[in-house]
Amino acid sequence: MRYVRMFLIYFEAAFQYRSTSFVWFLLSLINPLMVLLFWRGAFQSGASPLTGWSYPSIASYYLILVVANTFLVTHIENDIAQTDIQQGGLSSYLTRPFSYMVLKFCDSLPWRLLQGFFSLVTLFLFIIFFKLVLHVTQDPVLIVLAVVTAFLAQLVVFLFKMVLGLSALWLTDYGGLAELIDVLFLIFGGFIMPLALFPGLFGAISSQTPFAYMVYYPVLSILGKLNVGQSLAVVVGECGWLVVFYLAYRLMWKNGVKKFTGIGQ
Amino acid sequence: MKRYLRVYRAYAKISLQTLLAYRGNFVNNLISTLSWGLFSFVSIYLLTSKASTVYGWTRDELILLTCGYQILIGIFHTLFSRNFERMAETINLAQLDSFLLKPLDSQFVLSMRWVNFLSLIRIVVGLGFSIYVLEHSTLPVSPWNVLFFAFLLGVSIILLYSIWYVVVTLIIWYPRMSNVVELMYSVSGMTRYPGEMYRNAMGPFFAFMIPIVIIMTTPVRALLSKVTLWDVSLLFVLAGMFFYASRKFWKFALRHYTSASS
Numbered sequence: 001m002r003y004v005r006m007f008l009i010y011f012e013a014a015f016q017y018r019s020t021s022f023v024w025f026l027l028s029l030i031n032p033l034m035v036l037l038f039w040r041g042a043f044q045s046g047a048s049p050l051t052g053w054s055y056p057s058i059a060s061y062y063l064i065l066v067v068a069n070t071f072l073v074t075h076i077e078n079d080i081a082q083t084d085i086q087q088g089g090l091s092s093y094l095t096r097p098f099s100y101m102v103l104k105f106c107d108s109l110p111w112r113l114l115q116g117f118f119s120l121v122t123l124f125l126f127i128i129f130f131k132l133v134l135h136v137t138q139d140p141v142l143i144v145l146a147v148v149t150a151f152l153a154q155l156v157v158f159l160f161k162m163v164l165g166l167s168a169l170w171l172t173d174y175g176g177l178a179e180l181i182d183v184l185f186l187i188f189g190g191f192i193m194p195l196a197l198f199p200g201l202f203g204a205i206s207s208q209t210p211f212a213y214m215v216y217y218p219v220l221s222i223l224g225k226l227n228v229g230q231s232l233a234v235v236v237g238e239c240g241w242l243v244v245f246y247l248a249y250r251l252m253w254k255n256g257v258k259k260f261t262g263i264g265q
Numbered sequence: 266m267k268r269y270l271r272v273y274r275a276y277a278k279i280s281l282q283t284l285l286a287y288r289g290n291f292v293n294n295l296i297s298t299l300s301w302g303l304f305s306f307v308s309i310y311l312l313t314s315k316a317s318t319v320y321g322w323t324r325d326e327l328i329l330l331t332c333g334y335q336i337l338i339g340i341f342h343t344l345f346s347r348n349f350e351r352m353a354e355t356i357n358l359a360q361l362d363s364f365l366l367k368p369l370d371s372q373f374v375l376s377m378r379w380v381n382f383l384s385l386i387r388i389v390v391g392l393g394f395s396i397y398v399l400e401h402s403t404l405p406v407s408p409w410n411v412l413f414f415a416f417l418l419g420v421s422i423i424l425l426y427s428i429w430y431v432v433v434t435l436i437i438w439y440p441r442m443s444n445v446v447e448l449m450y451s452v453s454g455m456t457r458y459p460g461e462m463y464r465n466a467m468g469p470f471f472a473f474m475i476p477i478v479i480i481m482t483t484p485v486r487a488l489l490s491k492v493t494l495w496d497v498s499l500l501f502v503l504a505g506m507f508f509y510a511s512r513k514f515w516k517f518a519l520r521h522y523t524s525a526s527s
Contacts, residue, residue, distance in 0.1 A: 027444075034455060040462075045316070177293075179297040180297070180300045193311060199314055
């Protein structure tokens with residue numbers, strides 16, 4: 001119950017910054033839309049550039065990608081690294097009778113819900129004004145697996161970002177690492193194009209990185225591009241990455257807190 | 266004018282000394298610059314691996330557009346973008362007073378006090394890829410095209426600077442939207458795609474995109490000997506208009522600025 005109350009407090013704080021949240025949402029909208037427009041031109045030239053994808057299905061891919069990105073991908077790492085670690089705010093969390101990880105989850109969830117709301121409204125407007133037909137799965141079993149995949153993906157992203165944020169306990173300035181991760185996420189998260197279409201070895205590697213499990217596979221699952229066996233394999237993969245990142249978090253937290261000094265807090 | 270040049274030289278010297286003094290920061294910014302620099306090329310190579318002609322632009326022309334974008338954004342990030350980030354923070358934290366009290370033009374001080382030398386790497390990367398593409402393609406590029414491209418790129422930078430300045434000035438009324446600078450990075454990224462892409466999709470709303478679209482498309486068209494007098498005139502007119510508007514808007518905004526006991 002106390003964590004529900006914490007969530008409501010954080011939701012109130014996030015709602016105060018709804019205009020800031022809306023600008024962050026626009027950021028997540030621009031890149032996929034630009035790439036979608038690019039493919040529109042490619043399809044209009046008469047060719048079928050993407051094997052196994054028509055223009056309506058690739059449009060569905062990018063629009064669902066925007067929605068999934070806003071709901072699933074948290075950006076808590078900057079808060080952890082800068083506000084908590086570098087500015088010493090972590091001290092106040094260490095004295096509270098709450099799990100730091102759970103508090104941070106309660107902190108990040110309202111922002112996901114708020115931006116997710118903006119993305120759903122945008123999706124709705126796209127469907128109305130551009131008369132788009134979304135190509136999503138209708139199979140009840142695949143829908144359930146898609147929901148499970150999306151839920152696990154959010155946990156994978158959250159734990160990964162917690163690990164990334166805690167790296168600031170060792171790195172004086174973690175900004176460069178954060179930007180490198182952002183770039184890798186854009187490439188291997190399927191934001192340029194579906195990973196299955198990447199050429200040769202690049203494609204094989206990209207589908208095995210943790211980034212693929214964060215947004216790309218949940219999107220494919222919602223679109224019905226994965227059968228039951230493939231969806232279960234994704235769920236197993238996500239569970240595997242959850243274990244890896246959770247162990248990394250525990251190790252970093254145990255050793256990192258010993259190093260931490262918060263002056264004047 | 267001479268005074269401003271002396272001040273700018275001092276700012277550049279301080280920026281370089283700061284960059285070299287903090288080695289961790291140096292490595293950090295180097296990784297960041299290289300990451301984003303390579304991202305543009307990776308994405309265009311991946312996109313054009315599946316579509317060799319898009320909106321009338323061939324693969325080589327699209328890659329050249331990305332190279333041109335790298336050079337433009339490298340210059341812009343070197344001279345201006347870090348200043349806009351700090352300007353947003355300065356306004357949000359009501360620290361603008363110290364800048365307004367200086368015996369220098371506030372727009373100059375706020376937008377030019379920091380030079381990010383590491384972003385020169387993006388210019389080098391852009392130039393390197395451009396030379397590679399031109400050597401391995403049949404694109405007709407002469408030295409006069411290159412000079413004309415460089416000249417128009419300078420005009421484009423003025424237009425991009427002015428658009429950024431107008432948008433960041435809005436923070437004086439809406440301090441909570443200080444993340445609008447991050448949005449402008451994405452908006453600037455829209456210039457690396459062909460203008461026809463937006464005209465096709467946006468219909469009558471394309472008019473609002475014209476200033477963004479022509480920033481990169483016009484200089485690259487000049488490089489490929491495809492530019493028209495209308496394209497060049499439009500770029501000049503918009504750059505002049507937006508620069509004038511940025512000055513006027515900034516002066517107007519300062520009348521509405523309220524500091525917080527600084």
